[in-house]
Amino acid sequence: MTQRAETPTGHAAGTASLPPPYPLPTATGTRAGPAPAGPAPAGPPAIDVRGLSKRYGRRTVVNDLDLRIPVGAVAGFIGPNGAGKTTTLRMLLGLVRPTTGQGTVLGHPLTDPAGYLPRTGALIENPALYPRLSARRNLEALTILAGRDPAWVDAVLDEVGLAERADDEARSYSLGMKQRLAIAAALLGDPDLLILDEPTNGLDPMGIRLMRDLIRGLAARDGRRRTVLVSSHLLAEVEQICDWIIVVDRGELAYQGPPERLLSAGAPRVTLRPEHARDVGRLADLAAGLGLAVERDGDQLVGLLDPPPAPSADGPDGPAEPMWAALAGLNRAAHAHGITLVEIAPGRVTLEERYTGLVAAAADGARRTGDAS
């Protein structure tokens, strides 16, 4: 039998409603992330906590974290193993007492979880299931224990895509199905906030895809503005479904805001390919002479232009003029040296590369702090 998680499941349909929904802001301020660019949200965020820390003895595992998640967002809480994600989620769920921290969750003080837990559903670590009971019986047991209306059971089974297997024993389920059943349990009270800790952990690619579709659907359906906070150590697993990204490393915030800003905060990149592979070395020398940092990658060069140019009048995705000028200069120089370029492909670093860069920068900063002390 899977271990019973010490997790409050969703509760209390028909409890106090949230303030009116508001559109997602285009950015939020963080210490480490990009500067705010969008309008301030009209209502309070679903999660708005500041200075959240957890120390175990002399060890700080979450350090002065500010989280600000808009209502209705699917927020990806991303960080490498041991970054402090589970500890943070446990603090938000009142399962671990924060060492420091203030703010609100669903408008209630962080220090009074009883105020917001009735409107919060969660999946933390192992799904809490009775393996010899069917999915339906598992959920009915939970509704009875919680004094809830069993009428919810069919609705949530349908929502997580288990209606057809609802009467099979849970032990016959795949890991993905067990995860979805655990999410169904968290949905029983139609929560306004759903917290999922690594729900794709251990799933195969198909299971990950099904879980992604499920999570996206849980947030936005029928005009509902449920907020979902989902953790993962792999950005690629959640980036497609998140409209808010929080990156943590070693317990510290590295980025918070919309994924687009994480991407646009990255340097523009260019791939250059000469007609003849033998010219790659000479082309690299020419690029270096023009101040372009490039690296050889097989029969092509890849270069990052740093620092990133300011957004042009074309907007953040429009042509970056310094980049074009540098590339035009290199093209002329290559031509003058008898090198024909068959590919000049500008682009930007991917979200995954940006995430890796942020984590590496945080590690570097931590090392330097350690060296200094």
Ligand SMILES: Nc1ncnc2c1ncn2[C@@H]1O[C@H](COP(=O)(O)OP(=O)(O)OP(=O)(O)O)[C@@H](O)[C@H]1O
């Ligand atoms: N009760 C505890 N006592 C001491 N240290 C703890 C305790 N709980 C967690 N930690 C430590 O805090 C750090 C962060 O752990 P946490 O589980 O929050 O990270 P995580 O980002 O969720 O990692 P993972 O993705 O591996 O689950 C780890 O180094 C862990 O060993």
